[in-house]
Amino acid sequence: MISIKVSKLTKRFKRFTAVNNISFSVNEGEIFAFLGPNGAGKTTTIKMLTTLLDPSSGTLSLNGADPVKEKNTVRKSFGIVFQDPSSDDELTAYENLEFHGILYKVPKKLLKHRIEELLKFVELWDRRDSMVKTFSGGMKRRLEIARGFLHHPKILFLDEPTIGLDPQTRSHIWEYVKKLNKEEKITVFFTTHYMEEAERVADKIAIIDHGKIIDIGTAKKLKKDTKTRNLEDAFIKLTGHAIRDEESTPAENMRMRIRARNR
Amino acid sequence: MGAIYIMWLRQLKRYFRSKSRLIGAFGQPLLFLLALGFGFGPVFKQAGQGDYISFLVPGIVAMTVLFTSLSSGIEIIWDRQFGFLKETLVAPVPRLKIMIGRTLGGATLAIFQAIIVLLLSLFVGFKVPDVHSFLIALMFMIFIALIFTALGTAIASRMQDFHGFQLIMNFLVMPLFFLSGAIFPLQGLPKILDIIVRLNPLSYGVDGVRGALSGVFHYGLALDLLVLASVAAVLLAIGSYLFSKVQI
Ligand SMILES: Nc1ncnc2c1ncn2[C@@H]1O[C@H](COP(=O)(O)OP(=O)(O)OP(=O)(O)O)[C@@H](O)[C@H]1O
Ligand SMILES: [Mg+2]
Numbered sequence: 001m002i003s004i005k006v007s008k009l010t011k012r013f014k015r016f017t018a019v020n021n022i023s024f025s026v027n028e029g030e031i032f033a034f035l036g037p038n039g040a041g042k043t044t045t046i047k048m049l050t051t052l053l054d055p056s057s058g059t060l061s062l063n064g065a066d067p068v069k070e071k072n073t074v075r076k077s078f079g080i081v082f083q084d085p086s087s088d089d090e091l092t093a094y095e096n097l098e099f100h101g102i103l104y105k106v107p108k109k110l111l112k113h114r115i116e117e118l119l120k121f122v123e124l125w126d127r128r129d130s131m132v133k134t135f136s137g138g139m140k141r142r143l144e145i146a147r148g149f150l151h152h153p154k155i156l157f158l159d160e161p162t163i164g165l166d167p168q169t170r171s172h173i174w175e176y177v178k179k180l181n182k183e184e185k186i187t188v189f190f191t192t193h194y195m196e197e198a199e200r201v202a203d204k205i206a207i208i209d210h211g212k213i214i215d216i217g218t219a220k221k222l223k224k225d226t227k228t229r230n231l232e233d234a235f236i237k238l239t240g241h242a243i244r245d246e247e248s249t250p251a252e253n254m255r256m257r258i259r260a261r262n263r
Numbered sequence: 264m265g266a267i268y269i270m271w272l273r274q275l276k277r278y279f280r281s282k283s284r285l286i287g288a289f290g291q292p293l294l295f296l297l298a299l300g301f302g303f304g305p306v307f308k309q310a311g312q313g314d315y316i317s318f319l320v321p322g323i324v325a326m327t328v329l330f331t332s333l334s335s336g337i338e339i340i341w342d343r344q345f346g347f348l349k350e351t352l353v354a355p356v357p358r359l360k361i362m363i364g365r366t367l368g369g370a371t372l373a374i375f376q377a378i379i380v381l382l383l384s385l386f387v388g389f390k391v392p393d394v395h396s397f398l399i400a401l402m403f404m405i406f407i408a409l410i411f412t413a414l415g416t417a418i419a420s421r422m423q424d425f426h427g428f429q430l431i432m433n434f435l436v437m438p439l440f441f442l443s444g445a446i447f448p449l450q451g452l453p454k455i456l457d458i459i460v461r462l463n464p465l466s467y468g469v470d471g472v473r474g475a476l477s478g479v480f481h482y483g484l485a486l487d488l489l490v491l492a493s494v495a496a497v498l499l500a501i502g503s504y505l506f507s508k509v510q511i
Contacts, residue, residue: 051352051353052510075354080353082350084349088350099269105265
């Protein structure tokens with residue numbers, strides 16, 4: 001069964017095209033990595049999938065529902081760890097999780113149990129009654145990850161979840177994600193700039209650059225396509241010079257001319 | 264229910280934890296009350312208008328509600344800036360509920376502050392006639408609070424950052440306050456000023472609170488209620504609509 005389906009998705013901000021006519025799908029229970037250089041359009045795509053932003057054109061489907069027309073249904077089916085901070089600084093760590101649990105209607109007993117388990121997991125249990133504003137960057141990050149795991153959604157979006165975390169914590173967190181994925185068949189859609197994480201965790205990988213998907217498939221396929229030996233090299237080859245040169249086709253030239261005219 | 268309650272509770276927790284907010288909240292109304300009250304008191308008396316403090320207190324109470332509720336509504340901008348807004352916007356809860364929770368939170372705090380200001384004004388000689396008139400005044404305070412929390416929400420839903428904030432404070436809050444009859448009587452105003460005051464919804468709130476506490480309404484209880492209820496309904500509808508359309 002298909003869990004996420006995106007077709008011909010485009011997002012324009014004024015004249016700038018952040019996401020340019022992309023299509024892909026993610027199967028239920030799959031772990032999908034969305035990789036690309038800074039500004040490639042990863043977060044923008046996630047925002048559209050998670051009802052925070054309406055697309056300029058194209059269609060989306062999340063667990064069978066449309067994020068544009070059936071926002072409330074869609075919101076019931078996913079959880080997300082945002083790339084940017086999103087906790088309330090003036091509440092404690094515990095209160096932030098409690099708040100989330102109530103919004104997501106996690107039954108009271110289960111909520112208490114999970115908050116304790118997750119705060120211990122991210123090693124913040126001792127600091128549960130401290131205001132989030134007193135936390136370090138990494139501690140805030142860990143809290144937000146714990147929050148993302150609090151209710152068990154059908155689809156979990158993780159936008160650079162491990163940014164700014166030490167290697168031990170990172171590997172812990174991926175273990176947890178894999179466990180959730182396996183035990184509860186949760187579909188995972190994540191972005192990262194750590195290629196080895198993607199290679200280790202993802203079933204399927206899409207590489208996006210300048211708002212377009214350049215290649216998609218298993219890590220094996222990407223390496224084969226680029227004749228490289230690891231994902232990092234494949235990534236650089238795809239998003240570095242090779243593809244962009246190749247893309248200076250007549251179509252690209254025309255697009256540039258149109259862009260220049262519109263200015 | 265859970266979502267509305269938790270949104271409401273969050274506003275209260277944040278408010279009572281911030282000492283500077285608490286001090287600021289009472290400092291301004293008290294300053295206005297004492298400076299204007301004692302400053303203009305003698306002139307007011309000479310003009311045969313009676314005790315200025317008694318006249319002024321309902322105006323300051325309404326002002327307290329106005330300031331607090333509008334700034335609670337506008338707090339959405341802060342939440343957007345600090346990122347927390349996203350957390351509430353993707354939650355599987357209708358945005359209307361989020362908006363209602365926020366509005367009730369803002370209104371609760373505004374009323375709480377106004378009541379404290381009213382209590383403090385008892386020390387400078389103000390008198391609340393009886394429980395009945397207090398309850399009517401309270402009803403008007405609730406209307407003012409709902410109107411301006413909703414207005415704040417509507418404005419903040421359309422603003423991307425802080426830059427417009429100061430502008431709104433200067434060009435919205437101050438005119439609303441000064442042109443509402445909060446600090447001067449409405450009899451015998453110049454024509455233009457009279458029209459402006461009549462167009463300001465806060466005027467009916469001030470009149471309602473003052474009428475309830477002093478027994479003398481300028482526009483009349485019925486008209487005050489009618490105007491406030493209609494404006495509240497319209498602004499709550501607009502606020503919820505704009506909030507439901509917020510994108511990030
Ligand atoms: N609200 C906005 N208005 C205008 N441009 C925007 C807006 N949001 C994003 N963009 C632009 O869209 C492009 C894609 O941004 P996006 O955040 O999706 O990148 P990303 O792939 O997540 O990058 P990163 O790895 O740095 O997080 C960027 O060039 C960015 O400047
Ligand atoms: Mg991003």
